[in-house]
């Protein structure tokens with residue numbers, strides 16, 4: 001049989017179930033990928049395939065459109081396949097954690113996983129989003145998270161949990177947690193409390209706070225915040241509103257949108273309008289992807305080749 005050189009745009013659960021039929025003739029073979037819904041936007045294949053090529057590793061990384069109710073089956077099928085590992089993206093990071101056989105400290109702390117390595121049919125989970133976030137903030141804004149007062153929007157999600165934990169570990173100046181479902185932010189704050197018990201503060205506001213997502217509460221908080229992070233999917237659709245309207249933002253604000261796409265998100269446009277600085281999630285994608293590559297192959301990732309693939 002003639003080998004196919006290219007992969008399908010997106011594989012599905014049915015393809016995973018019949019993997020030999022769906023992709024057995026793809027060359028180089030698919031041994032890595034990302035599960036998500038939506039997933040068409042993901043640029044992970046771009047950076048990981050550039051890294052594989054640069055390192056002369058004869059395999060490919062593909063996209064898998066896996067819905068929330070399909071994740072358990074998808075991971076069950078994956079155990080039986082000859083895969084190196086997988087990334088999980090929206091909305092699977094928290095649900096995926098429950099399916100792991102083992103997890104490292106990063107995944108355990110956040111209760112969320114973005115990188116799975118397969119070993120003897122076991123799923124070993126890690127999380128590279130936190131460190132990827134810190135590196136992205138440093139490279140985009142030449143500042144360290146530990147020196148910032150951070151507002152995190154979307155604190156109830158897998159990425160939000162991970163970024164919140166990373167901010168705590170970095171000992172950032174203060175952390176304001178915002179989430180559509182307030183109870184989830186409250187539960188997270190309870191666990192993070194001890195990290196913020198120390199006296200490191202340069203103002204009257206408490207170091208750790210849960211903030212309702214309403215204009216009055218946000219306005220009061222934003223006077224005591226430097227960095228505002230969007231860890232919700234708002235912005236993935238061009239018609240999405242900005243998580244915070246431009247009228248509440250000020251020129252001193254640094255806005256980091258974990259969402260990335262071909263056009264500037266509504267949140268970044270709001271930052272522009274307010275005279276603040278902003279960056280999208282491409283650099284976080286790059287750094288978390290490089291860390292995932294190192295987990296899978298136990299070697300340093302060729303970050304320049306990965307960056308070039310994103311034209312950053």
Ligand code: NAP
Pocket residue numbers: 089090091092093094129153154155156157158159160179180181182184230231232233234236258259260281282284285286288
């Ligand atoms: P997730 O686990 O599904 O979490 C979604 C979070 O967003 C929750 O806090 C949820 O609030 C909130 N949310 C969802 N829809 C909302 C809406 N319409 N209005 C307000 N809040 C809403 O997803 P995730 O995996 O953390 O991913 C979140 C985003 O981060 C995605 O856009 C993803 O692309 C991005 N991301 C980017 C990178 C990167 O490298 N650049 C890495 C990781 C993630 P509730 O708790 O109330 O449901």
